[in-house]
Amino acid sequence: MAVALVNGRVLGDDGFREDLAVLLEGARIAALVPPDDARCRRAERHDLEGQLLLPGFLDTQVNGGGGVLFNAEPTVDAIRAIGRAHRRYGTTGFLPTLLSDDLDVVARAVAAVRVAIDAGVPGVLGIHIEGPYINVARKGVHNSEKLRGLDEGAIDLLTSLQRGRTLVTLAPEMTTPEMIGKLKAAGVVVSAGHTNATYREIRIALKHGLTGFTHLFNAMSQLTGREPGVVGAALDDPDSWCGIIVDGRHVDPAVLRIALRCKRHDRFMLVTDAMPSVGAVEKSFTLDGRVISVTDGVPVAEDGTLAGSDADMATIVRNAVELLGVELPEAVRMASRYPAEFLGLGGELGRIAPGYRANLVLVDDRLGVRQTWIDGKTPA
């Protein structure tokens, strides 16, 4: 039976609408119609009590949540637990993200995502493989012993996920433009991160299929007067997407406001870079044998290195409004439609529109999450 979501403020393509109901049929959005439409009257009605109905958030960088770290447990159960933890904060689509690790761990992670997708684990859309093909000079919290260059032998592994998307964060200077081209041709989304590349090296990579920048400003060569660096190349290129962590800590909000003025907003996407502490009471965990503790709201290693974030996506969206001055509808698109388009899923995810997958989040005016739907289903 169809479900009619009535009496909400619905974020459609032209802003919030109070005069429309959203009709769901199975896993899809069938129509946006007036609530007295005949199809609505025949459907099971669900009263949204005046709350905000948004496209579900899509997070392309999720290392963990609910006390689980994907690197430590590259399993279907871990993916399910991480997805459940983030769903409570409005995330209805995500890429479990593996930090630099041995290739057998990468292979196990890809296999786990494949099984999770086939089993219908809610929200999992593919995998983000962040490293090990990165530059030790910009390693951040990644383990330098795991890092390596990207050669021909890795292509089979990185292109082995058939259903679902594969996002690879690499340092372009640790491979060749031809390898980036091969990944792109195989359907892999390639993003530059943990990279010390020059502006010119990034320009060449962009020509060969690089389309993204991972946590812009963090772990990359910076914009300076005579060398624009990775940051300068990212902001100078009109077409590529930039992931940003708006937790108030990874990048100064003033710097992000400047960045937003440099290129189209629809080329920015909000990411959490979340660690196991998100959605968990325990605020310490181990990464590769090192103790990471949330201190002043951000996970840090004992040497003070930032280790991902302790932020959930609802908070990040609220921060985009409050710290960056982005209007709420645009902040929501930066967490739904734009990352969907980055992954090549813009035709099915990220909008409340007919034919789209019914991935939705209902929030109050403070972005407190009231309900979520993934493929038309509320949590079991």
Ligand SMILES: [Zn+2]
């Ligand atoms: Zn990183």
